[in-house]
Amino acid sequence: MMRDEGTVADIVSVREGLQIVTVWMRNGELERAVHYTDSLPLLTPGDVVDLNVTAMKLRLGSGGFHIVIAIRDRGLDNHSTPTSSNGHIMKLKYTPLQRSVFAIEEPASPFHSAFQGEMNLEGMPVLLGELHSMLPVVMCWLRYRYQQRKSSDCALGVAYIMTDGGALPLAWSEHVAILEGMEWLKSTITYGQAYGGKVEAVNKFSAIVAAKHAVKADISLVTMGPGIVGTNTRYGFSGLEVGELVNAVYALGGLPVVIPRVSFADPRSRHQGISHHTLTALRLAARCPAIVPIPHLEAKENAIVQEQAQNLQPHRIITMPSPSISEIAEAFSLYPQPITSMGRGLSQDPVYFQAICAAADCATQLHNRLM
Incomplete structure (x- = not known):
């Protein structure tokens, strides 16, 4: 994975589960990034973020976005509570980004x-x-x-x-x-x-x-x-x-x-x-x-x-x-x-x-x- 860091310049849009932002890269370029808000708090201008830049570096497109991995130097008071799940089925399993979901088949489901x-x-x-x-x-x-x-x-x-x-x-x-x-x-x-x-x-x-x-x-x-x-x-x-x-x-x-x-x-x-x-x-x-x-x-x-x-x-x-x-x-x-x-x-x-x-x-x- 290719990584870099950037500073959030502006919030382009927000929808359920996702923010699109512009970030100033270390090389001075202004580029776009996607930030998932189901597991991390909303970004604000000035936040320093770690970015997965692999797809863009390889010129794969990926919709023209970097992906936010983590937010640096956030005080605890500034963190919103990520969306959580009462489920016990793991997705993205055995990766650093694994998360639990409530699957329709599991015992607690009415189905x-x-x-x-x-x-x-x-x-x-x-x-x-x-x-x-x-x-x-x-x-x-x-x-x-x-x-x-x-x-x-x-x-x-x-x-x-x-x-x-x-x-x-x-x-x-x-x-x-x-x-x-x-x-x-x-x-x-x-x-x-x-x-x-x-x-x-x-x-x-x-x-x-x-x-x-x-x-x-x-x-x-x-x-x-x-x-x-x-x-x-x-x-x-x-x-x-x-x-x-x-x-x-x-x-x-x-x-x-x-x-x-x-x-x-x-x-x-x-x-x-x-x-x-x-x-x-x-x-x-x-x-x-x-x-x-x-x-x-x-x-x-x-x-x-x-x-x-x-x-x-x-x-x-x-x-x-x-x-x-x-x-x-x-x-x-x-x-x-x-x-x-x-x-x-x-x-x-x-x-x-x-x-x-x-x-x-x-x-x-x-x-x-x-x-």
Whole structure:
């Protein structure tokens, strides 16, 4: 780990569990840092902080932030009380940052007895996405479709499940903070080493079950947090977990609906059409059949995608109407921040967003058939 120190210059923003600050580094540069407030008190200008600068030094991006490790020279009177937990399940275990959480499965939980028996998803659709950027797209599109109906029906209750394939603190996600503030999410669930959800779970199976039986969601959406890892190899990417999630949802009696990562704007050949990430996760890691909605695209693009999809047996390929760009833009207007993926917005990579919206439509249709 590469470390440095800095002095807090200004507080940029504060949300639940997280502060963003600017810090004067020892070299005189003004840079940004993230400070987690679930285990440390709020920062104030003038505080001297120890920083993990590894990602920035290696030019990995990390969202362009250093991470605050500790606050120096704070008197005890200046310390606020960090958030504590009455739970006994450890996350980030056996690291200096390990913390206890109250998991939904543990003996003190009101759901403990339910988790001792077999639990079934009863056909609940579960959307499985590779990229965190798929989260706001799905939620905007579902909200847009709800407003289109102009009926007295309630909007679908969506539980967001964050895996530990990317960022581990849920607080890192600005999208989650926005969606929770808008009350578009019924609940958030974190499992594995990921933490910070309204519901904490030990593994993917209990997290998905909790979405159905504890949160009472109509649909679940599972993606990792921000920060997908890729190595330009067949197996070395974190999105391979989508195949594992297919197996879990299927085993629990749910309907795994994979959101295909589709693009014709990505310059890398392995991500043209249906990304090799989606194809590999479905061909290699998914041992159970999934539903894979594919949008009907313009002729040339459609031929490429349909040919790729033919090699995905035994998965069930469903060709969906492709939402128009104008409709998606209208849906995005409901959201207070620009929505991009890999630095590209709707106008730069329309097919990427059309595929996500088509998958959301498919999941909605599957839910409605259960009612």
